[in-house]
Amino acid sequence: MAFGAHIKTEGIPGEALDDAYKDCIEITGYGFEMHQSTSATASSSGGTSSGRSSLSDFTFTKALDKASCKIIGTVCAGKHLKEVVLSLTPRRWRQG
Structure with a gap:
């Protein structure tokens, strides 16, 4: 992925290497x-009606x-997990 992705949820700590995402789960996709x-069928405002x-499952x-x-x-x-937070961050590429 062209970005970093991490998930955080209570009670399931991960091993993310980035200090900014301590205890987060690093995901690959x-x-x-x-x-x-x-x-x-047209709606009263002239557009199509919806x-x-x-929604699909989050995988x-x-x-x-x-x-x-x-x-x-x-x-x-x-x-069921009460809350799952997905964080997406730009990848920092190192030249070397």
Whole structure:
């Protein structure tokens, strides 16, 4: 990825190497989709009318680290995470 990506959630510490993201989980990729259907029927304002929005699951990939077992255990137990924060930052490339 052309950017750094980290996830932070309570109770599942990661091993991110960047000091700014202590206890965060470094991820290598993620996916999330949103869709809103539209109708060819015109609305009262002249545009197309829109239907309901649908959201996909948020998925991510990461290397095996100390957070892996806790993530697997949480998923297998059917527990929900109260809050998951995704941070995206520009990669700092080093010339050398």
